[in-house]
Amino acid sequence: MPSPDVLTAPPESRTWTIAQVAEEFGVTHRTVRHYEDLGLVTPERRGTQRIYHRRDRTRLALILRGKRLGFPLEEIRTIIDLYDAPRGRRSQLEYVLDQIDARRADLEQRRRDLDEALSELTTFEQRCRADLASLTT
Amino acid sequence: MPSPDVLTAPPESRTWTIAQVAEEFGVTHRTVRHYEDLGLVTPERRGTQRIYHRRDRTRLALILRGKRLGFPLEEIRTIIDLYDAPRGRRSQLEYVLDQIDARRADLEQRRRDLDEALSELTTFEQRCRADLASLTT
DNA sequence: ACAGCAGTTGACGTTTACGTAAAGGTAAGG
DNA sequence: CCTTACCTTTACGTAAACGTCAACTGCTGT
Known part of the structure; x- marks a missing residue:
């Protein structure tokens, strides 16, 4: 049985096991561990166990969407890294x-390909x- | 030197070597030969040499767009096969x-992902x- | 105390999509 | 005839993205 804490604790502190995510x-x-090997997620450790937070789930969602779009995992990592790169100095911001x-250029090329395929x-x-109609007559 | 035929022949009969495509x-x-191994293109053979026609170039364009969209080659083949499947009988047409x-469902899911990523x-x-503006002030 | 289950770490296997080297055929030019 | 350029097949290599054991560990209920 899950402890009642799961229900009463503030949503911020809600965590998940690897099986749950x-x-x-x-x-x-x-698969999840593989993403961790590549540094795409970095769950907390309680002893040897992995504890997944909301942040990890956000990342997983990003990763899987990236995969659906056909990006290689390494490229997905650069995107994720981009999203939480430090943006303190002007030079860093300009790089980002x-x-x-x-x-954006990449994504828009994909959209062109996609629209072409769809049309x-x-x-x-x-x-x-x-053809079907001509068969019916 | 190319023979003058290349210039005077009707465009339909224009062909290409593997190096050219x-x-x-x-x-x-x-890569091109690999696609042939998978049955994605089937160039004519003049003796042992491969001769590529317009049809082969059309297919290559389809294949490469599929790749840009992240489809595996096997899936791309099912698409190509779909495009030139026989559509004589009603049952075939309905299957197609x-x-x-x-x-279409697949492509539209991708477009949703894509639009989400872009936004x-x-x-x-x-x-x-x-952030940059606040640094300037 | 002990079975049972969830989780963990290697480590090797597999599929996809080619790269790359080896060894040779063929047609054109010198 | 011989080189050179381009083409061919065969075959092994490789990187990515996991799958699949095997062998432990550590709680949990009985």
Whole structure:
């Protein structure tokens, strides 16, 4: 049985086990550990056990979306690193802004490819529907 | 020297060597041959040499766009196969239309992910620009 | 005290997508 | 005829992204 704390504790301090996050995100624990090996997530350790916080879940969501978009994990890491890079000095901020531009260009290329693929698919579908209609007559 | 035929022949019959298509699409000849091993392109053979036609270039363009979108080659093949599957019988047409729906769902999920990523990037950029402005003052 | 389960660390296996080296065929130019 | 450039097959290598044991550890209920 879970201790009542889970229900009464403030949401900020809510934590998860590896099995829980794996289950929630639909991946295996091996996958989660692999991401940790690559430095994509860094869960807290209570002794030897991993404790996942909200921050870790946010990262996992970012990672998995990156994967759905077809980015390699190493590239995903550079994105994550970008998002929580220190931005204290002007030079750092300018570097980050440059990186943002590069990423945006990449994403927009992908969107062009995607829209192209979608419109070709639509054209193809119309042809098929026309063929189907001509069979019916 | 190329024979004058290359200039006078009708554009339909224009062909390419493996080196030319590889160069044109910015990949190595090894890559092109790999796609052939997987059945993604099937160039004509003149003796032992490969002859690439317009049709092959169209396919290569499809393949590479698929790759930019992060699809595995096997999945790309199912797409290509879909595009030139026989559509004579009604049952075949209905099957193809089902596949089209599945693909569209996939592509639209990707677009959602993409738009989300882009808008997060924009938000982040604004924050950075704000930080930069506050440094200037 | 002890079984049982969840979690942990290696370490090797697998699939995908090519790279790369070896060894040779072929057509054109000198 | 011989070199050179381009093409061919065969085959082993490799990096990424996990899968899959194996062998422990550490709580938890009985």
